[in-house]
Amino acid sequence: xxxxxxxxxxSAQTSSPRQLKRMSRSFAGVGVGIxxxxxxxxxxxxxxxxxxxxxxxxxxxxxxxxxxxxxSKRGRAQRHAVRGFILVVAILIAINVxxxxxxxxxxxxxxxxxx
Numbered sequence: 001x002x003x004x005x006x007x008x009x010x011s012a013q014t015s016s017p018r019q020l021k022r023m024s025r026s027f028a029g030v031g032v033g034i035x036x037x038x039x040x041x042x043x044x045x046x047x048x049x050x051x052x053x054x055x056x057x058x059x060x061x062x063x064x065x066x067x068x069x070x071x072s073k074r075g076r077a078q079r080h081a082v083r084g085f086i087l088v089v090a091i092l093i094a095i096n097v098x099x100x101x102x103x104x105x106x107x108x109x110x111x112x113x114x115x
Contacts, residue, residue: 009043009056023063030062 009015015023020036020043027034032055034042042048042056 009039009060015040015043026063027056027059030059030066032056032059032062034059 017036017040020039024034024036024039027039034052034055038052039056042052048056
């Protein structure tokens with residue numbers, strides 16, 4: 001798991017307006033409504049109330065947790081798909097072997113004399 005003790009906003013110099021909009025939307029997805037402009041001000045070190053800092057910290061932690069949940073769910077789905085693919089391939093190989101054995105027995109019976 002990830003270290004949850006100190007979630008931080010990306011610095012204002014490394015964050016583009018598009019990234020801040022995306023972050024604001026993801027924050028809204030966990031119940032924290034902070035506009036992108038306000039996130040930029042907070043990231044630049046502007047004054048922020050304790051409530052805003054708690055909201056940002058919660059939103060960062062919650063979005064990171066949701067991201068890890070999605071990632072683990074995707075991993076389980078991929079493992080499930082690989083197992084299914086292996087099963088289908090094994091069944092096709094088994095059917096192929098049975099058909100080859102049947103054909104071989106048919107060919108061998110054609111070469112024997114009827115008497």
